Amino acid sequence: xxxxxxxxxxxxxxxxxxxxxxxxxxxxxxxxxxxxxxxxxxxxxxxxxxxxxxxxxxxxxxxxxxxxxxxxxxxxxxxxxxxxxxxxxxxxxxxxxxxxxxxxxxxxxxxxxxxxxxxxxxxxxxxxxxxxxxxxxxxxxxxxxxxxxxxxxxxxxxxxxxxxxxxxxxxxxxxxxxxxxxxxxxxxxxxxxxxxxxxxxxxxxxxxxxxxxxxxxxxxxxxxxxxxxxxxxxxxxxxxxxxxxxxxxxxxxxxxxxxxxxxxxxxxxxxxxxxxxxxxxxxxxxxxxxxxxxxxxxxxxxxxxxxxxx
Amino acid sequence: xxxxxxxxxxxxxxxxxxxxxxxxxxxxxxxxxxxxxxxxxxxxxxxxxxxxxxxxxxxxxxxxxxxxxxxxxxxxxxxxxxxxxxxxxxxxxxxxxxxxxxxxxxxxxxxxxxxxxxxxxxxxxxxxxxxxxxxxxxxxxxxxxxxxxxxxxxxxxxxxxxxxxxxxxxxxxxxxxxxxxxxxxxxxxxxxxxxxxxxxxxxxxxxxxxxxxxxxxxxxxxxxxxxxxxxxxxxxxxxxxxxxxxxxxxxxxxxxxxxxxxxxxxxxxxxxxxxxxxxxxxxxxxxxxxxxxxxxxxxxxxxxxxxxxxxxxxxxxxxxxxxxxxxxxxxxxxxxxxxxxxxxxxxxxxxxxxxxxxxxxxxxxxxxxxxxxxxxxxxxxxxxxxxxxxxxxxxxxxxxxxxxxxxxxxxxxxxxxxxxxxxxxxxxxxxxxxxxxxxxxxxxxxxxxxxxxxxxxxxxxxxxxxxxxxxxxxxxxxxxxxxxxxxxxxxxxxxxxxxxxxxxxxxxxxxxxxxxxxxxxxxxxxxxxxxxxxxxxxxxxxxxxxxxxxxxxxxxxxxxxxxxxxxx
Numbered sequence: 001x002x003x004x005x006x007x008x009x010x011x012x013x014x015x016x017x018x019x020x021x022x023x024x025x026x027x028x029x030x031x032x033x034x035x036x037x038x039x040x041x042x043x044x045x046x047x048x049x050x051x052x053x054x055x056x057x058x059x060x061x062x063x064x065x066x067x068x069x070x071x072x073x074x075x076x077x078x079x080x081x082x083x084x085x086x087x088x089x090x091x092x093x094x095x096x097x098x099x100x101x102x103x104x105x106x107x108x109x110x111x112x113x114x115x116x117x118x119x120x121x122x123x124x125x126x127x128x129x130x131x132x133x134x135x136x137x138x139x140x141x142x143x144x145x146x147x148x149x150x151x152x153x154x155x156x157x158x159x160x161x162x163x164x165x166x167x168x169x170x171x172x173x174x175x176x177x178x179x180x181x182x183x184x185x186x187x188x189x190x191x192x193x194x195x196x197x198x199x200x201x202x203x204x205x206x207x208x209x210x211x212x213x214x215x216x217x218x219x220x221x222x223x224x225x226x227x228x229x230x231x232x233x234x235x236x237x238x239x240x241x242x243x244x245x246x247x248x249x250x251x252x253x254x255x256x257x258x259x260x261x262x263x264x265x266x267x268x269x270x271x272x273x274x275x276x277x278x279x280x281x282x283x284x285x286x287x288x289x290x291x292x293x294x295x296x297x298x299x300x301x302x303x304x305x306x307x308x309x310x
Numbered sequence: 311x312x313x314x315x316x317x318x319x320x321x322x323x324x325x326x327x328x329x330x331x332x333x334x335x336x337x338x339x340x341x342x343x344x345x346x347x348x349x350x351x352x353x354x355x356x357x358x359x360x361x362x363x364x365x366x367x368x369x370x371x372x373x374x375x376x377x378x379x380x381x382x383x384x385x386x387x388x389x390x391x392x393x394x395x396x397x398x399x400x401x402x403x404x405x406x407x408x409x410x411x412x413x414x415x416x417x418x419x420x421x422x423x424x425x426x427x428x429x430x431x432x433x434x435x436x437x438x439x440x441x442x443x444x445x446x447x448x449x450x451x452x453x454x455x456x457x458x459x460x461x462x463x464x465x466x467x468x469x470x471x472x473x474x475x476x477x478x479x480x481x482x483x484x485x486x487x488x489x490x491x492x493x494x495x496x497x498x499x500x501x502x503x504x505x506x507x508x509x510x511x512x513x514x515x516x517x518x519x520x521x522x523x524x525x526x527x528x529x530x531x532x533x534x535x536x537x538x539x540x541x542x543x544x545x546x547x548x549x550x551x552x553x554x555x556x557x558x559x560x561x562x563x564x565x566x567x568x569x570x571x572x573x574x575x576x577x578x579x580x581x582x583x584x585x586x587x588x589x590x591x592x593x594x595x596x597x598x599x600x601x602x603x604x605x606x607x608x609x610x611x612x613x614x615x616x617x618x619x620x621x622x623x624x625x626x627x628x629x630x631x632x633x634x635x636x637x638x639x640x641x642x643x644x645x646x647x648x649x650x651x652x653x654x655x656x657x658x659x660x661x662x663x664x665x666x667x668x669x670x671x672x673x674x675x676x677x678x679x680x681x682x683x684x685x686x687x688x689x690x691x692x693x694x695x696x697x698x699x700x701x702x703x704x705x706x707x708x709x710x711x712x713x714x715x716x717x718x719x720x721x722x723x724x725x726x727x728x729x730x731x732x733x734x735x736x737x738x739x740x741x742x743x744x745x746x747x748x749x750x751x752x753x754x755x756x757x758x759x760x761x762x763x764x765x766x767x768x769x770x771x772x773x774x775x776x777x778x779x780x781x782x783x784x785x786x787x788x789x790x791x792x793x794x795x796x797x798x799x800x801x802x803x804x805x806x807x808x809x810x811x812x813x814x815x816x817x818x819x820x821x822x823x824x825x826x827x828x829x830x831x832x833x834x835x836x837x838x839x840x841x842x843x844x845x846x847x848x849x850x851x852x853x854x855x856x857x858x859x860x861x862x863x864x865x866x867x868x869x870x871x872x873x874x875x876x877x878x
Contacts (some may be wrong), residue, residue, distance in 0.1 A: 030740075036740050108646045162580065163577050267738070269740065
């Protein structure tokens, strides 16, 4: 397991390097520069700004400089938010996005798995249809529709919750977390249901029942664990999707996470900000997939990653 | 001073039933001689929450650009002059000033009470150092051209002279003198712009670019920085060392950045904001009907127009064609049906509302639209186009739903009146800026300008052949000469005439196709007072105050004598 882990970590380095290289050159070839604005700058000032941020150097030199910089964990200064470095911005925004994403993920699991399992146990009955139809709505209604609806109902009409803004306090988190979690609850419920139905029809469940094991034990100890495997494998991409997909939710609820940094950074040609977010997401996606693989191995005894094993 | 009694809330007409008003209503009061309310009319907590557009790029007044930054900086810092609630230029850090007979030397006498937020006195030397910093190309100040009228500023900006050569000096601790290259009647107005504000040298030298962070920023305005959570909020508190601190009523002000207008509207409706930066265009009808008392729409010092590329066919040397396209556009329909926010249809360049400038209104503005269209057809034919050989043109605009709708409407009008075939090209902002500036691919494109200072020159100078934003490529030596005369002229009436002549020439040459004068549009809590509409749309928090909410007495159901409340 340790050998496998180290190998996986080592293989992440060329992946990241490839990602950084492609992103670096792609953003640089976009027309327009970070200091273009409605006001024309005097030529001397433009030249000084270019020199200050090394934009007057050949692209390859800039690239080498950037690699050396990130090797020292310095993501550079922001070209747009002049008072902040990218490290500052990510340090401020990432905890917010992570909190939001993690809470949404936990909520999705806490609700999605039980209702999925419940629907599976009542397969093709009204409960099953009701749960699955609701899940379909959850999947099909996009965040930008759901969020204003929730705000209108709970913030403006009922006045129970704030309409937006962010602080690490429960009342401000409720609506954005629910908005972000809803489609995922639906996905997880559907995956759990499908997988649970398949497991419930397996021979080892039949054997357990034939041996007279109580139904509750059959479900919890034998059926649920293998039924969760597809859910677990979904969690890696889901966690990444939650972080990258929070742009809309962060925008509508005015949450200062990193969700919209990528879009804003690209629009402002804030090269270092775009790169910083790309690197962060790259690292996170690799890390999540790695964690999911480990979790998978722990849950399914048939899977072993150590050399020599099947 | 009289505090009038509070009235009941809105009633829906049924006896005994009250309904809460949509917005909290302020108490009524009679103001004192200075226009201030009696203390008992004020809300107990003088804290306001203002929506403020996008996140400020920086809080360094010399590097900042954009309205959101400027709004906060006008609270944090104060220049030699400042603005009254109605937008008039009034003394700021400078108590008074002398202007030499030739209009070139300004001597400012600083208010001896002027202090930095750390209690240190503000000196003339602070201004000398700050202004030299602005014009130093190494600083990279995007609005450094604001100080271009100062002697040697142009040469310093061009890297030909050292910043020390700037025409500024400290005659004493509190006397600051500026020598201008030529008389600039709008100079005092320029000094309300953040680029001309002083920056605290020791803080900058100690913290470098982090000098604007909370805990580091030393400012000289009515407020000081308490907290800055990027893309969340900026919190300011009353500066106890401000020269007129005892007149500042709002204790704390929170600024919130918004990337989405609907989000800002929701926050206002939920009672989280006292002031919005803007309102969604699509919601105007609803707002007018439901929140009319909070909706504030006022003319703004900006013009929305289209520009022709004069250095490429088909508009190069084709005055008749440019005229035809301009006359075929029905501005009334555009503002009534497309923009719909009370924007003012226009045929002129300089927006109205300046105290000493009457913009040039071309004769066509007096015509009916039918007359304009008939003339447009004649000119179109004169330019060599017809139904069989129509003009094929590209209309370029940057990504925005409003720009798109306006471009679609204009192209439809051209099609209907003249038979022009228009190809609409939508470009991402930076790509658009680059294409506009290079003048290689553009034909007709969207443009707009919000004046930087209260003078017609801020619009006219855009079309000087060497101006960096002359994207039309207009190069008329007579026009350039006129602008140079304007810069040198110190007699206001003569200068005004020269500017009018320049504007007339620009409009006659059909360099632009003016569409409408911008309006500022926002929601303001009716309890927030002390501000006034002004054409520059500058609203300093220090003039504002929050009134107490009217405490509505619940009207009890009328009880018949002899029966008990609640009995059937």
